[in-house]
Amino acid sequence: xxxxxxxxxxxxxxxxxxxxxxxxxxxxxxxxxxxxxxxxxxxxxxxxxxxxxxxxxxxxxxxxxxxxxxxxxxxxxxxxxxxxxxxxxxxxxxxxxxxxxxxxxxxxxxxxxxxxxxxxxxxxxxxxxxxxxxxxxxxxxxxxxxxxxxxxxxxxxxxxxxxxxxxxxxxxxxxxxxxxxxxxxxxxxxxxxxxxxxxxxxxxxxxxxxxxxxxxxxxxxxxxxxxxxxxxxxxxxxxxxxxxxxxxxxxxxxxxxxxxxxxxxxxxxxxxxxxxxxxxxxxxxxxxxxxxxxxxxxxxxxxxxxxxxxxxxxxxxxxxxxxxxxxxxxxxxxxxxxxxxxxxxxx
Amino acid sequence: xxxxxxxxxxxxxxxxxxxxxxxxxxxxxxxxxxxxxxxxxxxxxxxxxxxxxxxxxxxxxxxxxxxxxxxxxxxxxxxxxxxxxxxxxxxxxxxxxxxxxxxxxxxxxxxxxxxxxxxxxxxxxxxxxxxxxxxxxxxxxxxxxxxxxxxxxxxxxxxxxxxxxxxxxxxxxxxxxxxxxxxxxxxxxxxxxxxxxxxxxxxxxxxxxxxxxxxxxxxxxxxxxxxxxxxxxxxxxxxxxxxxxxxxxxxxxxxxxxxxxxxxxxxxxxxxxxxxxxx
Numbered sequence: 365x366x367x368x369x370x371x372x373x374x375x376x377x378x379x380x381x382x383x384x385x386x387x388x389x390x391x392x393x394x395x396x397x398x399x400x401x402x403x404x405x406x407x408x409x410x411x412x413x414x415x416x417x418x419x420x421x422x423x424x425x426x427x428x429x430x431x432x433x434x435x436x437x438x439x440x441x442x443x444x445x446x447x448x449x450x451x452x453x454x455x456x457x458x459x460x461x462x463x464x465x466x467x468x469x470x471x472x473x474x475x476x477x478x479x480x481x482x483x484x485x486x487x488x489x490x491x492x493x494x495x496x497x498x499x500x501x502x503x504x505x506x507x508x509x510x511x512x513x514x515x516x517x518x519x520x521x522x523x524x525x526x527x528x529x530x531x532x533x534x535x536x537x538x539x540x541x542x543x544x545x546x547x548x549x550x551x552x553x554x555x556x557x558x559x560x561x562x563x564x565x566x567x568x569x570x571x572x573x574x575x576x577x578x579x580x581x582x583x584x585x586x587x588x589x590x591x592x593x594x595x596x597x598x599x600x601x602x603x604x605x606x607x608x609x610x611x612x613x614x615x616x617x618x619x620x621x622x623x624x625x626x627x628x629x630x631x632x633x634x635x636x637x638x639x640x641x642x643x644x645x646x647x648x649x650x651x652x653x654x655x656x657x658x659x660x661x662x663x664x665x666x667x668x669x670x671x672x673x674x675x676x677x678x679x680x681x682x683x684x685x686x687x688x689x690x691x692x693x694x695x696x697x698x699x700x701x702x703x704x705x706x707x708x709x710x711x
Numbered sequence: 712x713x714x715x716x717x718x719x720x721x722x723x724x725x726x727x728x729x730x731x732x733x734x735x736x737x738x739x740x741x742x743x744x745x746x747x748x749x750x751x752x753x754x755x756x757x758x759x760x761x762x763x764x765x766x767x768x769x770x771x772x773x774x775x776x777x778x779x780x781x782x783x784x785x786x787x788x789x790x791x792x793x794x795x796x797x798x799x800x801x802x803x804x805x806x807x808x809x810x811x812x813x814x815x816x817x818x819x820x821x822x823x824x825x826x827x828x829x830x831x832x833x834x835x836x837x838x839x840x841x842x843x844x845x846x847x848x849x850x851x852x853x854x855x856x857x858x859x860x861x862x863x864x865x866x867x868x869x870x871x872x873x874x875x876x877x878x879x880x881x882x883x884x885x886x887x888x889x890x891x892x893x894x895x896x897x898x899x900x901x902x903x904x905x906x907x908x909x910x911x912x913x914x915x916x917x918x919x920x921x922x923x924x925x926x927x928x929x930x931x932x933x934x935x936x937x938x939x940x941x942x943x944x945x946x947x948x949x950x951x952x953x954x955x956x957x958x959x960x961x962x963x964x965x966x967x968x969x970x971x972x973x974x975x976x977x978x979x980x981x982x983x984x985x986x987x988x989x990x
Binding site (some may be wrong): 405441442444449450452454479481483484486487488489573591619620621622623624625627633635637640644647648649650651652654656660662666667670673674677688 | 719808987
């Protein structure tokens with residue numbers, strides 16, 4: 365069964381006051397994830413909430429991507445005792461969740477991950493959590509400073525692929541329901557919603573601020589495909605990159621993991637998977653010391669080709685969704701967006 | 712599939728351990744009887760495929776199956792002690808158990824090379840995945856043409872399956888040549904890297920070449936095979952990569968738009984070229 369059963373988009377609307385009430389009601393009855401502002405540092409990140417009052421509605425995007433709710437940084441795959449394969453036990457840890465406030469770019473990223481985890485071999489650690497979750501995403505009426513979703517064609521508004529999409533319009537939100545799961549949630553809380561007209565995408569898009577694309581994705585794709593990128597660009601990135609892996613941990617589409625067997629202090633033995641990153645220098649190194657990725661240039665190049673070439677080919681979704689998180693955290697001042705622009709202009 | 716759930720290994724018992732060299736052992740493996748969640752039988756794999764082997768508590772590693780599916784109710788793993796998990800594997804004795812997932816990877820297409828002359832070029836423990844093909848060919852002898860096996864090791868102590876190679880050499884229209892890298896006391900055979908044996912091969916372009924060994928050996932073997940006039944699509948190799956999952960999810964073996972664990976590990980040189988894989 366697919367993670368998302370698409371339906372013909374159904375329209376509704378909800379007032380701001382009712383949205384607050386709706387989220388409080390959902391928070392009482394279900395596990396609810398939403399953006400919350402950190403009172404000390406002022407930044408916004410996803411957290412479990414119980415009432416609408418805890419939720420932050422005025423934010424660009426969250427510090428972390430929502431992938432961690434489906435693909436946790438550290439996840440127990442199974443437990444075992446004394447190396448006996450027959451003692452292996454798995455736990456079904458997937459809980460029904462409603463996620464509110466996810467941006468269009470991150471919905472697209474989850475769409476890509478759904479395809480990735482479903483292809484060939486089904487990864488049920490991820491897919492079980494996705495099957496049980498419903499996403500209420502919120503479209504953006506402007507592109508914030510770090511954003512470039514119009515360049516990667518992953519926002520600011522989605523025309524399909526969402527469960528429930530809210531679009532801010534004056535004092536209310538236009539609501540679009542695009543999946544079976546979304547419709548189910550809508551029916552359950554129908555009382556909070558009012559009727560809505562078919563949403564006028566063109567009219568909305570015309571008013572989106574800072575919407576001009578920052579690069580030509582097709583041209584970038586072509587340049588990478590035909591290897592028309594100068595080595596000095598890879599040299600420059602390789603020289604700056606400190607191999608901290610932050611850009612990849614925050615990236616909503618990055619999904620690499622490592623697997624290790626661990627024993628807790630209490631003697632509980634577990635096999636766990638943890639996020640891993642191709643910018644860690646040992647990522648491809650084999651026992652014996654041979655490394656398939658020979659230097660930092662090859663290491664950094666691999667990421668550009670994976671996200672901007674291979675994932676476009678395989679999923680029809682750009683592996684970069686233009687959220688800009690990586691650019692905000694890089695300690696080596698590698699700017700992914702600026703580098704893509706350089707590739708576009710013929711670096 | 713041997714295992715019925717993706718990431719859950721199936722208990723398999725070591726029924727025999729043979730020391731091949733000072734650092735390499737051959738494990739004969741059978742699935743534990745009555746283990747719940749049974750999957751397919753021991754010979755349900757293709758030459759060139761690999762399994763994920765667990766020693767619970769130590770971890771999991773990809774290991775090529777080095778026996779042939781023409782042999783019933785067991786499979787064999789040739790393992791060099793090189794890291795944490797292979798070290799743990801080496802400490803296990805007959806009657807103890809591995810966890811097995813798989814088989815994974817595309818394997819060699821035995822159909823595609825039917826009727827062809829086969830040239831095997833192997834270095835060190837790189838013979839392991841090719842041994843699966845060689846045994847398969849021996850068990851279906853009429854389906855394949857001439858067989859030439861070139862094998863190189865660093866020293867005579869590093870040679871694996873030495874008696875088997877002598878046995879294979881006694882069969883009709885099978886030629887086996889061995890070499891070691893440097894002269895050594897007690898060795899009166901060929902000396903030099905494995906590619907020096909290519910001179911001994913008559914009409915090389917009639918062959919499909921199957922190459923496996925250390926990265927540097929693969930690099931030179933392919934170069935010389937091309938010099939001899941073999942076509943890129945007639946040179947087949949199997950890649951070794953760091954892998955955690957074996958099923959195209961963990962990302963470690965990703966290269967040139969492909970996952971070595973699911974799209975490979977067997978590729979023709981033509982494919983590797985198109986993927987821009989440095990060799």
